[in-house]
Amino acid sequence: MTFDNLVTATHMSELINTAMLLFMAVTALAVAKLRNLFAVVMLTGIYSLVAAALYVVLDAVDVAFTEAAVGAGVATVLMLGTLALTKDTEKVTTGGNALKALVLVTITGAVLIWATFDMPLYGDPTAPINEHVAPRYINDSGKETGVPNIVTSVLASYRGYDTMGETFVIFTAAAGVITIIGRAPKKRRRKDKGGSEA
Amino acid sequence: MIHRKSILRVVSKFLIPFIMLFAFYVQWHGDFGPGGGFQAGVILGAAFILYAILFGVGFGRKVIPPWVTRLMLSLGVLIYSGTGVLCLLLGGNFLDYNMLSHDPVHGQELGITLVEIGVGTTVTAAMVTIFFAFAGQSERDDEGDLEAPADKEA
Numbered sequence: 376m377t378f379d380n381l382v383t384a385t386h387m388s389e390l391i392n393t394a395m396l397l398f399m400a401v402t403a404l405a406v407a408k409l410r411n412l413f414a415v416v417m418l419t420g421i422y423s424l425v426a427a428a429l430y431v432v433l434d435a436v437d438v439a440f441t442e443a444a445v446g447a448g449v450a451t452v453l454m455l456g457t458l459a460l461t462k463d464t465e466k467v468t469t470g471g472n473a474l475k476a477l478v479l480v481t482i483t484g485a486v487l488i489w490a491t492f493d494m495p496l497y498g499d500p501t502a503p504i505n506e507h508v509a510p511r512y513i514n515d516s517g518k519e520t521g522v523p524n525i526v527t528s529v530l531a532s533y534r535g536y537d538t539m540g541e542t543f544v545i546f547t548a549a550a551g552v553i554t555i556i557g558r559a560p561k562k563r564r565r566k567d568k569g570g571s572e573a
Numbered sequence: 574m575i576h577r578k579s580i581l582r583v584v585s586k587f588l589i590p591f592i593m594l595f596a597f598y599v600q601w602h603g604d605f606g607p608g609g610g611f612q613a614g615v616i617l618g619a620a621f622i623l624y625a626i627l628f629g630v631g632f633g634r635k636v637i638p639p640w641v642t643r644l645m646l647s648l649g650v651l652i653y654s655g656t657g658v659l660c661l662l663l664g665g666n667f668l669d670y671n672m673l674s675h676d677p678v679h680g681q682e683l684g685i686t687l688v689e690i691g692v693g694t695t696v697t698a699a700m701v702t703i704f705f706a707f708a709g710q711s712e713r714d715d716e717g718d719l720e721a722p723a724d725k726e727a
Contacts, residue, residue, distance in 0.1 A: 436607035440599075444615040449700055452622055456707035520681035522604040530609065531685040535668040539653050541611075542692050546650045549699035552706045553643075 423447040610689035614696025649695025
């Protein structure tokens with residue numbers, strides 16, 4: 376790729392990024408506004424899909440893959456499963472402290488944006504994160520692990536403890552779901568037969 | 574009675590093998606391209622979830638019974654931590670894959686493959702388990718025609 380091509384590509388990806396971030400903002404506003412929870416679930420799925428596309432533009436294909444599979448796929452199905460158990464319209468609450476909430480959210484948002492001014496620029500080679508262990512991963516991970524995908528070698532080898540912890544988290548989540556609601560239908564069936572346990 | 578959702582059911586029967594194949598591709602190809610155990614587990618779990626959505630939780634549980642998902646759930650974690658313990662027994666640190674083979678690079682490749690299998694197994698089982706636990710709550714409200722006799726509890 377020549378330098379000119381690179382510049383054009385950079386502008387193009389900025390345009391795409393802006394468009395997709397706008398999409399995400401609009402989706403988020405619609406999620407906040409809508410009362411129909413079925414539409415909200417669909418919109419969160421769309422939000423995740425746009426986020427996944429954004430990660431692809433940022434060259435984070437592994438993250439994009441996970442976002443598309445979990446955020447847009449499984450999470451949507453689980454939310455729909457939850458909707459099937461509850462009502463699909465949000466209860467409208469009048470009054471409340473809407474103004475206070477708006478002020479609080481605005482202040483928090485302003486503080487967060489202010490904090491980003493301290494952050495290094497995106498892709499800055501002198502940023503702390505790019506000077507610590509990243510050079511070693513990029514230079515040596517292929518030789519040390521024989522795995523061409525750096526993300527995989529970092530996840531499964533250099534950061535094997537973290538990934539093991541994540542696996543245990545998923546295990547615990549499923550175990551918790553089994554413990555809390557896994558046996559409910561059986562109980563209900565027994566109650567239907569005439570038992571009067573609470 | 575197969576009239577309802579018949580197009581979706583037929584199409585999904587064509588699609589599910591490919592979804593599963595793609596899951597295994599992502600699992601075994603994670604060291605070359607994007608993907609790995611987590612993504613593969615989610616995709617494989619999604620194949621079972623798709624089947625359960627279209628054919629009912631009862632039939633879904635016939636395909637992958639609760640004891641299988643529970644076994645997979647704990648087996649994956651066991652494979653992962655077992656790999657670590659194996660490295661300990663072979664004289665290295667916990668999860669130090671260099672010990673798994675005479676050549677450190679081969680050991681790393683083997684170790685990464687093993688832990689990714691562990692992650693994939695647990696994630697598949699977790700996705701299916703969580704979905705069945707939620708969907709099982711309302712299974713008796715579904716159409717009864719396709720309901721296979723429920724095995725045991727969720």
